[in-house]
Amino acid sequence: MEPVDVRRDTETYCNLMNAYLLAQVAELDATLQQNGIEDQGIRKSICAQFGMSMGQVFDLGWIGADGQRFHPLLMFSEKYLDDAATPIGEVGPLEGPTREDDFHAMAVEAVATFYDDLQGDLSRVPYGTVDEELLS
Numbered sequence: 001m002e003p004v005d006v007r008r009d010t011e012t013y014c015n016l017m018n019a020y021l022l023a024q025v026a027e028l029d030a031t032l033q034q035n036g037i038e039d040q041g042i043r044k045s046i047c048a049q050f051g052m053s054m055g056q057v058f059d060l061g062w063i064g065a066d067g068q069r070f071h072p073l074l075m076f077s078e079k080y081l082d083d084a085a086t087p088i089g090e091v092g093p094l095e096g097p098t099r100e101d102d103f104h105a106m107a108v109e110a111v112a113t114f115y116d117d118l119q120g121d122l123s124r125v126p127y128g129t130v131d132e133e134l135l136s
Contacts, residue, residue, distance in 0.1 A: 004088055005094065006094045006095075007096065008095075008098045010101065013096065013098065018109070020074070021103075021109075022113060022127075023125055024051075025114045026127075028046070029047060029114065032047075047114070051110065051111055055104025055108075057072060058074065058104070059102060059103050073096075073097070075094040075096045076094065077091045079092050080130050082130075
């Protein structure tokens with residue numbers, strides 16, 4: 001197995017996690033609107049509850065598959081890992097969590113940022129698709 005460089009800098013990881021959670025909130029908000037939930041207060045409440053619940057899974061939980069328990073782990077890379085044929089070492093260093101990172105607390109903060117600071121404006125959330133990245 002090839003070595004993988006995992007960096008565990010709290011500030012860098014928190015910035016990446018906040019950006020990820022903000023994109024998640026923006027997508028959930030858009031989905032709620034597409035399904036007829038027009039009241040922003042209701043959408044904000046749903047996003048906060050969902051973020052807190054999923055955050056608990058990341059912070060303290062496990063998931064089961066094939067009779068085994070696995071613990072969720074979210075990492076970030078600068079390069080896209082496109083398929084199993086790409087050696088993991090070519091992705092570059094991974095930004096990984098530390099025990100100081102609280103996913104559930106950050107999720108609630110992302111909801112406040114999206115609805116209060118960005119006024120629920122999806123266009124103000126910086127993220128995109130891999131196709132855009134590969135074409136540039």
